[in-house]
Each structure stands twice: as C-alpha cells, then as structure tokens.
Amino acid sequence: MGIEMLRTRNHLVLAIATVWFASLFSGRIDAAEQTVLQAQAQRVEVVQKVAATVVAIFSADGGGGGSGVLISPDGYALSNFHVTSACGDFMKCGLNDGRLYDAVIVGIDPTGDVALVKLLGRDDFPCATLGDSDKLSVGDWTYAMGNPFLLATDFQPTVTAGIVSGIHRYQYPAGTFLEYTDCIQVDTSINPGNSGGPLFNAAGELVGINGRISVEKRGRVNVGAGYSISINQIKHFMDHLKGGHVVDHATLGATVRTGSDRQVVVDSILDLSAAYRRGLREDDEIVSFAGRPVGSVNQFKNILGIYPKGWSLPITFRRDGKKQDIIVELRALHRDSELKPKDAPKGKPKPPPDELHKGAKLPKEELPAEYKKLFVKKTGYANYYFNQQEQQRVLHGLEPLQSWRDVTGRWKLTGKTGQGEDFVMTLTDKGLGLQLPLRPGLQPLEGADFIDEPAGTGGLLAAMYQFKQLITKGTGAFTEFTYVGSLPLDGRGPMVDVLLTKKGGVESLWFFRKTDGQFVGFNSKLGSDVDPCEIRFLDFGMYSGKRFPSRFVVRHADVDFATFDVLTLEVLTSEPDKKPDANGN
C-alpha cells in the first residue's frame, strides 16, 4: 500500500495539497460557525433580557388589548393610544413572569398614537433602556416583541427579527388623528396584537413603539412594511404624558410647499402665529428646522410632528439670498375639544375583538380600593391624578422662597440695570410701578386690565404681580393651575419642568430646571397670540433673611429690555393708603 502511495510524486503532492486545502477549508467553516454561534448567543441573551420588560395589555374584562413595554422600575409602560383607548381607565397587564398586574392609564397622545400607563403593585419592575432612535441606520437589525394574534396565554412575548427598511418616514393621518411622523419603517414582522409593543435595536435598547403596518390586498397581516413611533419623539412628550394629559402636537401656524427648485417654501402663514411675529413670511425658504435640514415637505412635517405644542424651536429661513435664524414657539395643532379621549377611533381598531377574546379569560374581580384613588377624572386630562403628583413634585422648587408666604403689602426693590440706570420697582396690592429713566411703567390693580407696562416689555409689571401672587399665596391664588410637561428653555436652553397658571386673562408659565428642580424663570402673557414678557433669574440673594432673585433679565419678542440687579428689597407690611406712581413712591 505504501508503495502504491509513493508510486508517483504527483499523486502525493496532490494528496497533500488536498488535505491541506481541506483542513484550511474546515478551519474556516469552524471559524464561521464560531462567529455564528457567538452572534446567536448574543442575540438570545439580548432577547431574554428584554423579554421581561414586554407587557401584554388587556382591558379589565380580558377583551381588547395589545402590547406595551416597561420603561421604569415603578411601572411606567408605553403603548399605543389605539390599544389603551379600547381598554378603559384601568387595565390588566401580563408580564413574562406569568403574572397579571393591574394598571392605570396615565397620559395619552391621540395624534402620535402613544399612551403611557402605570403597572401597579411593584417598585422593582424590569424595564427597558431607552435608546437613541436617530442613530438607527437602514439595514440595522431590530426585534419587535409583543403578543401578536394573542398567541401567548402565558404572556411570554413573541419575538420577530428584521431590519430597518427606512428612517424618518412620514405616514399620513389615518382617520382623524394617528399621524405617524418621523417614524421607523421595518420589515420586522408586526401583526395585529403587536400594537404598542417595543421595537428594540440589536443591543436591546428601546428605539420605537410598533403601531402600524401597510396592508392592502392581502388582509390584516404583515406584508413586510411596519411602522414604529420613534422613541426620540416619545421622549419629547414623556413628561407631558406623565402629567396625565391628553397631549397635543403642534403647528407652526404656517403651511409649506415644494418650490420650483425643490426647496421648501412658506405657502401661507397665520398672522397670529409666533412664526409671523418673528418675521417669517410667505415665500420664505425654510432651510432648517429644529437643527435639521429641510429638503422636502415630508421632512418638514416629520420634524414638526415630533414636538409638543408650546415648544420653541430654531428655524433658519432664506429671503432674497439672506439667511435668518429665529426661534419660534409652536402652536397647538388641535383645539382642546377636538382631543377628547372618547372621540378617538371608534371600536377596537387593532386587533380584531374575536381574536382577542380567545386569548385570555380573566376572572372578574373588584379593583383594590387603594388603586381606585389613582384615577381622577377631569376634562382635558387622561388621568388628573398624575398631574397632581407632578404638580407636587415640581412645586418643591418653590421651597427656597417659602419665607415669602403671606408677606403681602408693599415691596420696594431698588438697584441698577445692566445699562447702569437706577431703578425702583414698587409692588403693592393697589398697583405696581417701575421708576426707570425714559422707560417708566405703571400697572394699576383693583379692577384695571393688565397692560403692557413699561411699554415694550410685554407686561413686566403684570408679570411681577403674578410672581408676587405665586410666592406669597401659592397656586391657590390662580383660577387655573396645572403641570404642563417639560421643554427646552427658550428653544435652546436646558430642559425645564413647566407649571402653568392663569388669572385675570394673564397666563404664566413657571420654569424649573429638570436636573435640580431650581426655579429659573417664568413667562407671563397678556392674552393669546401675543409674545410674553420673559423673566429669567440669573442669581438669587438674601434680603432681610429672605431669598429673592438678585439678578434677572427681562425680555420681550426677542429683545432684551433690561437686566436688573436688585441691591435693596424693602417690605412694608403695613400697607400705605396710596397707589404707587411711576416714581416708585
């Protein structure tokens, strides 16, 4: 046999070459298998980890429903509005531990098809990490999880995997609301019952809430095009939702069209809008919006659609070849009456009820009394209870000013402006005055309307009156008081929590920095569709043992009026029997 093998050299060479080549080849296969196995192990690990955060949502009687995902240990979970609207104020939520939890509605976004609910009974719920959906690329792997077709009676979520098919997609409104802007398109299989469930990226971070699929000829099942609301959009609305609101989206007060050279130009503009007041006019070209370039009408709608009303955003526009930068406050997209929760989609849009009822048969049981108090009905709110909670949280920011409580009477502030002028500001119960060379102001109280005094401030004295009311009498001094949500201060500043008060036609927004709760300023405006007087605290000082803003800037309609340095603050609790005059006496 040995002789046979050695008979020709060629054969030997060939044999060696073959063995060598085969070993090389199998080595490569091994490497490939290793890679595949590693990738698979990683995938399994990610899926197992996030599966615990996926929620199966049912109405209290076991009908209706869809999916959701936990985002905080104390039980906040995201879903679709079109899922929770079919479930009522209290619902049942199943997790993959096999247990069923009670949950209460917190806030809803009928336009964006988002709902926030709170699972009850634990403060250590497993929760998903929020990712950055703007970092997704077409081709990235994603997992959709949830309870499609209600297959999982033990609440073990179904997992489907696919790729991102498109980003920054715009999907026209379906019915009255439910506009999907700037959404993520995936070929990951999303089916009836998946609604409200999470879309995870490959790392298991929550990047979207699945809510919509393209269907046409083949019935209500996935045909490779599903749409997920971006988590970055939801982040903008998160605090509004936590505030128990029926949140609203925004309009610029202007419509746009594609111009002759594919640029996006202002088609029409409402002259009551902030955009108009900041100088935007018909035929101006929108170059960028909220820091993103605008190349099409869809892109413009995409950007607009991801922000709540009341946010201020930078816009760059071009007119006659010249670029201008402005910051514009967005108007509400709907009237309050249009957003009544019960007006939303009729019936149970997705999944069909017959499929749902076969999923879960829930015992009819009475809701525990301690949960019942977690829902407070009030017009304009999904659940006013949560607004009350947020009010209390944010009002902690007023505690450093607590010593002003009930300190009524006549306050006299003196100091210098940034331009070196001496000023005297007098705040009494009968009126307010500002003594300032060339720019004095007088605001009578007791029956008088609030006016723009000093002229060009948007009502500085009226604003100071609101401030005095807040710190001496608290929120009870106002006819309306609510927690709004959060926004970036002045369009570019830090995120602030916002409280809103109304009294006597004056609406004020009070800003508290999100990071530390500090009271950083407020806006007061004398009517709707006018620019507010903006007061921003730059520093605080102590005056006779009481904390008060020692330095603040006053701004109106993008123009700084003055910076005030408060040197003395006198409080005359015995009210003198005269109104102040413009001389501050």
Add this chain to the structure above:
Amino acid sequence: MHCLLRTRLFRVCLIGIVTVLNTAAWGQSSVESIAAVAPKVVKIFGAGGGAKLHAYGSGFLVSANGHIVTVSSHILDGDTVNVVLHDGRRFPGKVLGVEPPLDMAVLKIEAEGLPHFDLAEAVAAAPGTRVLAFSNAFKVATGDEQVTVMHGVISAKTTLAARRGAFESPYTGQVYVVDAVTNNSGAAGGVLTTWDGRLLGMIGKELRNAQTNTWLNYVMPISELKETITQIVTGDFSSKKRPDDEESPGKPRPRRYESLDFGIITIPDVLNRTPAYIDRILPGSQAEKVGLRPNDLILFVGDNLVQSCKLLKEDLGRLEANDTVKLVVRRGDTLVSVELVAPRKAE
C-alpha cells in the same frame, strides 16, 4: 465594552470566512451595501391611481446617463412618466422599449453621472442565499427619501409556471422565489441583491394564485433580462416575442385545453356571466361518447362550481394531458355526472 466586542467579532468575520460564507454572520452589517445600492434604485410615477391601479412603481439605473429598467405596466401608459432619483431630482422619462414576454421596459431620462448597476457584474445565487430587496413599495418614500429595503432568503430558483386562470403573468421564465414579501404595490421594478449589494434580479409584479389565494414573491434574474436590456439600450431591438404568441421560438408553451378539445361547443359567451350551456356536441367526440347533450348546463368541473363560460374555460385551461376530469351537468331536473380525459395532443 459593547463596541469592542463588535469590532472583534467583525475582525473574526473578516479573517475567517468572508469568501466561504457571506451569508453566515447575523451580526454582520449590511448598512454599507444598502447605502451603496439604494441610490441606484428610482421611484417612478405615472398613469394610474384609484383603488386597484397604483400610480407609482420602482426601477433601477443601468447606465450613468439615465437608462432605467422597470416592469412593463400601466404606469408607463400615460403621456408622462416621472422618475425621481435618490437625491430628489425629478426627470420626465421616455419609454425606449418594452418587451412583453419579459414583462420589462427600459426608460431613459436626460441626466448624466448617475449611480448605476453594471449589468456585467450581476450575479446569480442559489436557494438559501440571503438577499436584500430595494423598492418603493407602498410609495413610502417620496422626494429624496431612501427606498424601502427588506431582507430575506432565496427559497427557490425555478421556472415561473404561470398558467392561465391560476397565475396571470406574462413572464414565464426563470425566477427566484423569495421568502420575504418583496412583491408589494409599487415594488415591481425594484431590485434584489446579495447581502453585500451585488445585483441578482428585478422584483416582479404582485402575483396571486386565484385558486389558493396565495401570493408569490418572485424576482426575474438579470441573466434573463440582460440581453434584451442591452438591445434596447443600444437601439438594436425589435420585440420578436409576444406574450400570446405561443409559437415563439425558444420558449414553447403548451396550448391550453378548451371545451372544443372534448367536442363541446358552449353557447356564445356574450354576458358577463353567461351560463355554461352546451350548444352543440361534435359527432364522434369524447363528449358524445360519454353522453353529453346539447342544452346540458355544465355545473361542476372537478370540484369547482362553474358559474359561467369564462370559468369553464379557465378550469379546462388548467388541465394537463391525460388528466381525468369529472363534469357534472344539469339535464332537466337531474344531475348527470361524466368523466373526460384530456387528450394528448401535438404541441
């Protein structure tokens, strides 16, 4: 930490297996190949609109100066066809040529320096290959928005056995069958590529089997289209083949069975749903032998209820040679059942 892991994984991929198994690594990024391919796919807008006839489609560039391959469809029937490129530029398209048997058309726009596929670099792939599909399905993308990308696997490479009545498709050549729902509204004319972005074929139209109500996602390999594309582009083209021309050389198609093959002549099909009454029976025919008579109303072909002459024609058209088929006819107040055998016949 996570980044590190990914980098290492990627390196392992590179060293290990790129040539052996390009389809293996799940974690491997296709983002770059997508970014390279997507600009070569265009959105096409033309005639149509309404519930059933969408007015949008897809196509792909095969030359730097604006030759676009797409499917032959009603979208091209109007006076104007608009082509929107990946960067949002919009051009009127001119139909250079249409080849009905391939269900394919070539358009031309007046532009230069465009990203395009080189047909010479198109590849073929076997079942099991992971693929990407690019199209403007459902018109999700407008302007400069990127077309839709889906992923899938080639399930089969086969001949599209489109049969009249069951599958209505003018194209009956080789196809890739894909496990993803690639063939949606507006997706026809898009492309199928390998995971690393090499051109495999053109996505076909939506194709439904009327009998089973199933949909087939098929893709026409470039090898089937290449010669004709080149001919149209170079101006050296005349369509020799017609979809109904069954004598066409190279692709013989069997003639379908009709009632006459069994010696049955039905009443003239003049109504929308003309009942399938037998008008005459040819002497010496199979129909005569099994006892069918004029004025018999054909009710069933096999298990299928036949409500019209049209449906009768469709059902008989699906028979293959030597198939045995049961016919149920109503004669007066009785039902009569007979069996016929599809005769072998010359192609």
